[in-house]
Amino acid sequence: MNGSLISNAATRVVLALLPWLILAVTLGGTWFTWNHERETTRKALRSQFDFALRETVSRVEQRVQGYEQMLRGVQSLFATTQFRNRAAMHDYVDTLQLDANFSGIQAIGVVEWVPAPRKSAHVAAMRAAGFPNYAIDPDGLREVYAPIVQREPYVGRNRMPPGGDVWADPVRRLALEKARDSGTAAISGKVKLKVDTESVAPPGFIMYLPIYARDKPRDSVEERHAQLIGWVYAAFHMSDFMASLYGNQSPGLVLAMYDGTDADEASLLYRSDGATASGEPSHRAAISANEYMVVANHTWTLALSTHDIFEARYGRGMETVTAVAGTVLGLLLAWLTWLMVTGRDRALRLAEAMTEELRHIAQHDPLTGLPNRALFNDRLNRELARANRQHGRFAMVFIDLDHFKPINDTFGHDVGDQALRQVARQLQDCVRAADTVGRLGGDEFVVLLAELSDTDAILAIAEKLHRAVHQPFIVSGQELSISCCIGVAVYPDDGTDALSLIKNADDAMYRAKEAGRDCVRLCSSTP
Amino acid sequence: MSTRLLFALLVLLGQFGSANGATPDCSRTYTLAFHDHGLLYSAETNAGIDKDVADELIRRSGCKVTVSLMPRARIWQLIESGALDFSLSGIANAERDKFAGFAWYFSNKYYLLVRNDSGVRNLSGFEKNDALQLGVIRSFRYSESANRLVDTLQNGNRVSQAGGLAPLYQTLMAGRIHGMIIEPFDFPALEEKKIREMSTIIEFNDPSVPHGLIMSKKALSVAQQEQWRAIVNGMRADGTMRRIFEKYFNPELATALTNF
Incomplete structure (x- = not known):
């Protein structure tokens, strides 16, 4: 008797707790599913983003490689002719037929290596070559000079007088030294191109390839120093360079390029649409990453971040559906269970109330x-x-x-x-x-x-x-x-x-x- | 009976000899790529261990080899496609074994270089602190536990990719990354003292990982790979390899790296 009372009481407790238990289990299950879904979405977005980042880096690298290959052609020209063969250089660049694919290039040119003792001979030679007012700019006495002696194609702004000493600019000089020492292509940091005479010019960079004396050994850094006679270069506007990339940028991504490893306004080279003035994305990006690229002996920081469109496009958007549907179903199920387990009690209470009412009516x-x-x-x-x-x-x-x-x-x-x-x-x-x-x-x-x-x-x-x-x-x-x-x-x-x-x-x-x-x-x- | 045995021995020896001694087929120009990486190869000076190994390899093969410089990720991509024949100082994993053969010539351990101010004393300390970022070179793989650390941090969005060592050292010094994985030949000659002063080295508890000549399986037949491997083995056997390493390291470290 006592035992059955206890077991009855236990059953009542279990029945009373059952709806809450079911609510807890379904909400727990919903949370688990939602969390899993969110994690899956996050991973899918992340992997899509990683892929886009790898692709973007690869596209930039390949484009630099393409331009380097083009410049190697110019370098090779001087393996077959005299360094000062201006006509050959002009004809060569003319024959390149630089079309829209090379629209990033503002100028292809030649820089001559002029140690101080050879300065006057160099100036005289240039004046004789058709530039009667030729002078090295900036003026003044320095140990070495590296004046631009030729710019092609010889049209428009490229017709400005030669003689600009690029060695005098530390940013250009660093790249000139790297190219000279390595014997390979080197690109400069962020510069204002010499052909950009406006006060505010788009960010640019220059790619240099060294020219050494023909048939001389150049296996060591010392030999390369000794045999240097000049450089060929290609000057770029970064925005044009980026526009000439092959392939498409994934939608919903904001891209910025910085010179060096500092991602600040001073070193900003390029930013895609949707970025704010500082190059940062205009909203809080779900995913962002910086990749420090090394291209032609130089570091660029590529900052990529996602935009809402990216998340909408590649996210599955199932988390909210899961959370809402799971919660609603859980609440419904718990309510249904509550109705079922309390049905008898509620029926008895109703009958009692009705009986009481009938009794009152009868008396x-x-x-x-x-x-x-x-x-x-x-x-x-x-x-x-x-x-x-x-x-x-x-x-x-x-x-x-x-x-x-x-x-x-x-x-x-x-x-x-x-x-x-x-x-x-x-x-x-x-x-x-x-x-x-x-x-x-x-x-x-x-x-x-x-x-x-x-x-x-x-x-x-x-x-x-x-x-x-x-x-x-x-x-x-x-x-x-x-x-x-x-x-x-x-x-x-x-x-x-x-x-x-x-x-x-x-x-x-x-x-x-x-x-x-x-x-x-x-x-x-x-x- | 004894004549037949002698004949069989001669045939075996002959095969052995030809496998080891035959020079590679030089009927085409081969391609080899360096990646800029500390003492292995410096693009700024066009010199390094890999450059010396490559020069000697090319000299001994007698073949014409076009040498170029590429990012490591691009090298693996081209080795896989067969567009590139060789690269140097590669390490194997299951994925790479499918498309590349290797001829080992040195072996070394991996280390985690961490900023002193990150307060990290051991590997798990780095992993546990969510604020710490690790810098890695794209497509690089390391020893087992180093790979595990990189993969874990990658999942947590805590890895910055770079195209080479130089920007990693710069961002480490600027405090934008707090650690990077290095090998003994990774310290740049320039700024070595400055880096050593502000950082600590933590060793990964893994065995040494062999590094070797990478050969594209698409570009080179098994027999051809064997011929190139024989040249590398020859360089190890006659002490050339150790001498190359002695140019860059003290004799003890050079021996430790090349004897494995």
Whole structure:
């Protein structure tokens, strides 16, 4: 018995917790799935981004290689002809037919290596070659000079006078030295090209290849120093260079290129659309990375970051769907479970409430809400049993309203009903909680005054009831005043059973009527 | 019976001799690429261990070999496609074994170089601190636990790629990366002191990894690879390889690197 009580209690606890358990499990599952989905998406985006970064780096490297290959052609020209063969150089570049594929190139040119002792001979030779005003710029005495002696194609801005000493600029000089020492191509840091005479010019860079004296050894750095006679170069605008890349940039990516390893405004070479002035993406990028490229003996920093479009295009967008669907399903499932496990309890509670309501209906007068005859009899029997047991006393009071029928006839049943409800309220206000006021039907009321032994007190209450009924009240704008006849029977003086008590109380009330109404009569007080 | 045995021995010896002694087929020009990497090869000076190894290899083969400089990632790509015949100082992994043959000539350990101010004392310390970035050279692979560290950090978006050592040292000194994986020949001659002062070296607990001549399987038949491998083995056997390394390292380290 005890065991089954405990197991019942345990079952109830489990049932009560079940919806919460299901909610926890489904929400946990949703979180797990959402997290997994988010991780998968993140990985997919990351791998797509890594691929794009690798591709972009590769495209830039290949383009630099392409330009280097082109410049090697110019370098090779001087393996077959004199270094100062201006016509050959002009014809060679002319024959290259640099089309849109090479639109990054602003100029292809030749720089001559001029140690100070050879300066005057060099200037004289240049003046003789058709530049009567030729001078090395900037002027002044230095140990070595590296003036530009030829620019091709010889059109437009490239016709500006030669003689600019590139060795005098530390950024260009570093690349010239690297090319000279390595014997390979070297590109400079960010420069303003000499052909850009405007005050604000697009960022540029220059690629140099060294020219050594023919048929001389150049295996070591020292030999290469000794045999250097000049350089060939190609000058670029970075924006044009980037525009000439092969292949397509993945949509939704923001690209910026910086000179060296510092990604700051001063070293910014290029930025794609969607980047702010500092080259940073205009919003917080989900993924971003810097790659430090080494191209032609020089470092560029390639900064790539994602834009919303990239995430929308390559992300799967399933995280939100998973989270919302999972949460909603979890809540629904938990609610459904709650409905199922609490269904019996709720049905029982409903039945109880309905039973209680039915019982109330069965035992009360629908008009006044007072106990009806059945409930009143029940209370009377209980009070009889109590008084009998305890040799106690109690009273039965019968109340009949005087001339009630004319109210109904004159003012209508609505007003009559309201008058009855008012009388019921006033009677209830006069009695104790232990007493019972009932309506037997029509204009007849009955009051059970429980546990009263003093006849005077009983009469006092009867008088009080009489006065209460007599109180005028307003119904539908009419002031009404009703009188009543009251008959009282006392246990055990006027009867020791329900029937005799009721009969005697009724008789007393009739005597009150006969005595001219509007008065109280006690059963035993009459002859 | 004894005559037949002697004949069989002669045939075997002959085969052995031809496999080792035959010079490569020089009917075409070969291609070889360097990558700029510390003492292995410096583009700025066009000199280094790989350059010396390549010069000797080319001299002994008697073949014409066009030499160029490329990023390491591009080298592996071209070796795989067969457009490039050789490169140097390569290490193997399962992926690379599919398209490349190797002729080993030195072996070394890998080290993690970390900034002193990162507060890292051991490998797991670096991995655990999410704020620390590792710099690597694109397409480089290392010893087993170094590879594992790189892969883990890559998943956590904590790896910066570079095309060579120079920008890695620059970003390390600037504090934008906090560590990089190095080999004994990775210190640049320039600024070596400055780097050593601001950094600490942590050894990966892995055995030495052999490095060797990389041969494209697409470009060279197994027999051809064997001929080139024989030249490398010859250079090791007659002490040439050790002498090349002694140009760059003290004799003890040179011996440790080339004896494996």
